[in-house]
Amino acid sequence: MNSAPESAPARLQTLIGQGVAAIDTPALVVDLDAMERNLQRMADYAKAHGMKLRPHAKMHKSATLGQRQMQAGAVGLCVQKTSEAEALAAAGVHDLYISNEVIAPAKLARVATLARQLAAQGGRLAIAVDSLPGIEHLAQTLGRGENLIDVYIELDVGQKRCGVATPADVVPLAQAIARHPALRLAGLQAYNGRAQHLRTVAERHAALAEVVRLVQETRRLVEAVGLKLPLVTGAGSGTFGLEATSGVFGELQAGSYLFMDGDYARNEADPAQPVFEHALFVKTQVMSASAGHVVVDAGHKSHAIDSGLPRVHGEALEATGCSDEHTTLRATGGAPLPALGSTLWLIPGHCDPTVNLHDWMIGVRGGLQAGTVEELIRVDTRGCLD
Amino acid sequence: MNSAPESAPARLQTLIGQGVAAIDTPALVVDLDAMERNLQRMADYAKAHGMKLRPHAKMHKSATLGQRQMQAGAVGLCVQKTSEAEALAAAGVHDLYISNEVIAPAKLARVATLARQLAAQGGRLAIAVDSLPGIEHLAQTLGRGENLIDVYIELDVGQKRCGVATPADVVPLAQAIARHPALRLAGLQAYNGRAQHLRTVAERHAALAEVVRLVQETRRLVEAVGLKLPLVTGAGSGTFGLEATSGVFGELQAGSYLFMDGDYARNEADPAQPVFEHALFVKTQVMSASAGHVVVDAGHKSHAIDSGLPRVHGEALEATGCSDEHTTLRATGGAPLPALGSTLWLIPGHCDPTVNLHDWMIGVRGGLQAGTVEELIRVDTRGCLD
Numbered sequence: 073m074n075s076a077p078e079s080a081p082a083r084l085q086t087l088i089g090q091g092v093a094a095i096d097t098p099a100l101v102v103d104l105d106a107m108e109r110n111l112q113r114m115a116d117y118a119k120a121h122g123m124k125l126r127p128h129a130k131m132h133k134s135a136t137l138g139q140r141q142m143q144a145g146a147v148g149l150c151v152q153k154t155s156e157a158e159a160l161a162a163a164g165v166h167d168l169y170i171s172n173e174v175i176a177p178a179k180l181a182r183v184a185t186l187a188r189q190l191a192a193q194g195g196r197l198a199i200a201v202d203s204l205p206g207i208e209h210l211a212q213t214l215g216r217g218e219n220l221i222d223v224y225i226e227l228d229v230g231q232k233r234c235g236v237a238t239p240a241d242v243v244p245l246a247q248a249i250a251r252h253p254a255l256r257l258a259g260l261q262a263y264n265g266r267a268q269h270l271r272t273v274a275e276r277h278a279a280l281a282e283v284v285r286l287v288q289e290t291r292r293l294v295e296a297v298g299l300k301l302p303l304v305t306g307a308g309s310g311t312f313g314l315e316a317t318s319g320v321f322g323e324l325q326a327g328s329y330l331f332m333d334g335d336y337a338r339n340e341a342d343p344a345q346p347v348f349e350h351a352l353f354v355k356t357q358v359m360s361a362s363a364g365h366v367v368v369d370a371g372h373k374s375h376a377i378d379s380g381l382p383r384v385h386g387e388a389l390e391a392t393g394c395s396d397e398h399t400t401l402r403a404t405g406g407a408p409l410p411a412l413g414s415t416l417w418l419i420p421g422h423c424d425p426t427v428n429l430h431d432w433m434i435g436v437r438g439g440l441q442a443g444t445v446e447e448l449i450r451v452d453t454r455g456c457l458d
Numbered sequence: 459m460n461s462a463p464e465s466a467p468a469r470l471q472t473l474i475g476q477g478v479a480a481i482d483t484p485a486l487v488v489d490l491d492a493m494e495r496n497l498q499r500m501a502d503y504a505k506a507h508g509m510k511l512r513p514h515a516k517m518h519k520s521a522t523l524g525q526r527q528m529q530a531g532a533v534g535l536c537v538q539k540t541s542e543a544e545a546l547a548a549a550g551v552h553d554l555y556i557s558n559e560v561i562a563p564a565k566l567a568r569v570a571t572l573a574r575q576l577a578a579q580g581g582r583l584a585i586a587v588d589s590l591p592g593i594e595h596l597a598q599t600l601g602r603g604e605n606l607i608d609v610y611i612e613l614d615v616g617q618k619r620c621g622v623a624t625p626a627d628v629v630p631l632a633q634a635i636a637r638h639p640a641l642r643l644a645g646l647q648a649y650n651g652r653a654q655h656l657r658t659v660a661e662r663h664a665a666l667a668e669v670v671r672l673v674q675e676t677r678r679l680v681e682a683v684g685l686k687l688p689l690v691t692g693a694g695s696g697t698f699g700l701e702a703t704s705g706v707f708g709e710l711q712a713g714s715y716l717f718m719d720g721d722y723a724r725n726e727a728d729p730a731q732p733v734f735e736h737a738l739f740v741k742t743q744v745m746s747a748s749a750g751h752v753v754v755d756a757g758h759k760s761h762a763i764d765s766g767l768p769r770v771h772g773e774a775l776e777a778t779g780c781s782d783e784h785t786t787l788r789a790t791g792g793a794p795l796p797a798l799g800s801t802l803w804l805i806p807g808h809c810d811p812t813v814n815l816h817d818w819m820i821g822v823r824g825g826l827q828a829g830t831v832e833e834l835i836r837v838d839t840r841g842c843l844d
Contacts, residue, residue, distance in 0.1 A: 096562060096564050096844050097562065097844065098843050098844065099843075099844070130782060130783070152782070152783045153783065172745075172783065173745045173746050174745070175743060175744075175745045175755075175798060175799050176482055176483065176743055176799075178482050179482060202746055203746070203747070203798055205798055205799070206798075228748070232751070232779075232786070233746070233753055233779070233781070233784055233786055234745070234746035234753050234784065237748055237749065265781065357561060357562055358561075359558075359559045359560070359561045359620070360559050360588055360589070360619070360620035360621070361589070362614070362623055363623065365618070367619055367620050369561075370843070372762075372764050372811060373810075373811055373814050373843060374843050376758075377764055378758050378763055378764075378780075393618075393619070394764075395619070395651065396516060396538070396810050396811055396814075397516070397538045397539065397558065397843075398619055398620065400618070400619055412561060412589055412591055412592075413561050413562075413591070424759075424782050425758060425759055425782055428759050428782075428815070429814070429815075429841070429843075430841065430843075431841055455815070455816065455817055457484050457485075457756070457759060457760050457783075457815075457816075458482050458483065458484060458485070
């Protein structure tokens with residue numbers, strides 16, 4: 073749970089209206105112009121392809137940014153955790169999908185409370201399931217009432233993580249959901265996380281062809297027992313162009329497109345998808361300079377390295393190592409090393425866990441060189457693990 | 459900076475006095491009995507070897523735990539960041555060493571303020587330097603006054619990160635410090651982080667032999683210009699037995715010994731060092747079960763994976779993958795997989811960045827199976843990056 077206060081510390085508040093030079097390091101900075109272009113590009117793309125867009129808020133973890141996505145046309149937001157849903161609901165987002173399984177009785181009770189609360193506000197809660205016990209416990213916890221929550225059955229479409237293993241396994245779960253008046257069988261959760269980072273377009277196309285085949289097979293089997301899967305939801309920033317044109321998906325869950333990160337940037341660009349710009353940076357400073365390398369004051373407590381070391385924006389420098397509070401850089405192509413005290417901008421390898429390391433994002437208008445701090449964006453669901 | 463409230467959320471406070479079963483997942487849990495044994499073993503070891511002990515609080519990030527280390531004999535605490543020092547000082551720790559370089563003028567101003575504040579409280583602030591500009595800016599910012607801060611010169615003794623490159627480079631820095639009345643030349647920072655995780659005892663001995671040679675050479679060169687290095691400080695949980703018996707080190711900075719993690723546990727045990735027990739765990743639950751694997755509800759937003767995937771405590775299970783909110787486990791040696799809903803205890807690969815992901819640690823007395831929640835330990839410096 074995130075117990076941080078609603079207002080930013082004074083040291084951050086004084087930055088509003090100041091130039092980027094006033095931002096002390098390390099700090100998580102959003103290039104608002106680039107972010108807004110990304111936001112609009114995806115909204116336009118979804119609209120043009122007749123797709124619902126439900127961006128994943130596990131990435132930006134911000135009610136403010138989620139609401140801007142919804143103002144541009146998104147139908148609601150995805151989250152992974154009950155506590156994320158609670159925090160975003162408290163901040164005014166009323167259409168939320170926990171695209172993940174919840175098993176613990178204590179958390180199911182919170183899910184039930186939130187489902188009734190959102191329904192009373194004219195909103196909606198949805199959740200994913202992949203087991204009969206999960207469905208039965210959810211229904212028992214919700215108790216009496218009709219159509220209180222949307223339930224998506226998760227099918228493993230190549231991620232080898234959660235989800236039932238085969239299309240045939242979806243059928244008994246669909247039948248179980250249909251038996252409970254409190255539950256609405258909303259459709260199929262079909263997300264292949266591994267496919268997002270396959271580097272070539274050809275590999276991603278091949279992976280998605282299999283996803284589409286599995287979804288079609290599932291739909292056929294479920295319809296054969298007289299039920300329907302109203303919506304198939306999934307997709308990430310690496311493949312959404314394939315889901316959007318598949319003919320079987322109805323909703324896109326991509327999240328990273330808003331900020332883009334080093335890992336997604338390593339993908340071969342798919343001409344069928346719009347291009348997104350890096351909009352998330354860690355401002356850092358050279359704190360130690362040696363003959364062959366420099367060290368900056370941001371380590372992996374500032375930017376996640378699960379998907380690779382950060383890139384250095386606009387500089388002939390590469391990261392050669394990273395520890396808790398330091399990243400070591402060396403020059404590439406014979407370029408000179410930056411001087412002690414220099415400002416550098418890191419592009420994190422992975423935006424989702426990077427955002428989760430910070431309480432506030434600093435929104436800059438007018439670029440990283442000459443821009444001005446325009447707003448502070450609270451990471452509303454930072455640390456929302458349960 | 460950490461802006462979390464001083465008191466824990468109600469959902470955590472109600473855990474006090476309850477059995478471990480009441481802890482919802484994922485949660486960061488400290489086995490208090492194991493932690494206290496580790497704490498005492500290191501305190502006894504340092505005392506027996508005539509060494510000062512200044513544990514690194516970048517690991518536990520807790521004023522409470524730091525004060526317990528000091529009650530057992532530690533002379534103070536190390537931190538890496540100005541904001542960590544500020545937070546621990548505010549929580550009542552008055553002998554602090556920022557074992558890292560600070561370059562930004564805004565942060566140096568905070569360092570100066572804190573140095574004067576701690577001195578006025580009968581305490582002491584220390585800092586590391588590795589450049590002449592760093593020393594000059596520190597002295598200018600401190601302004602008039604005598605002996606306001608302890609300054610350690612960092613020598614690169616094999617880490618290839620911060621620190622001057624050679625023993626000869628220490629001399630002009632020592633002379634510069636000696637010229638400023640506000641600065642006290644306190645000694646040498648000589649920490650080899652790489653040596654901590656060399657797997658064999660022989661490799662660690664070889665690395666430390668070189669560290670000791672460099673320190674001796676440095677001391678000789680500094681004394682040749684009529685100055686002294688009163689204290690050599692360094693060491694981590696992988697090598698401290700070597701620094702303690704080196705004849706040149708006077709202070710140990712080890713931190714991880716208190717909790718131990720998966721990475722340190724992979725080291726070949728050095729018979730010259732006491733044995734430490736795992737005391738930090740992520741309680742997690744099986745949220746999805748398939749034929750060949752299970753998925754638990756803690757991913758790398760719950761436990762850091764920069765030093766490897768977590769181990770599963772007391773189970774024939776191994777982690778095969780980890781994403782933001784999930785860790786995938788498979789059985790080893792033909793053991794059965796745990797059932798959906800089962801509780802498991804992960805031993806994080808790296809304790810420092812794992813603690814930094816959480817606002818509170820849940821202290822359990824009486825073991826992980828039948829124990830009781832005794833206290834909540836605030837992560838006072840979580841998110842203290844600047």
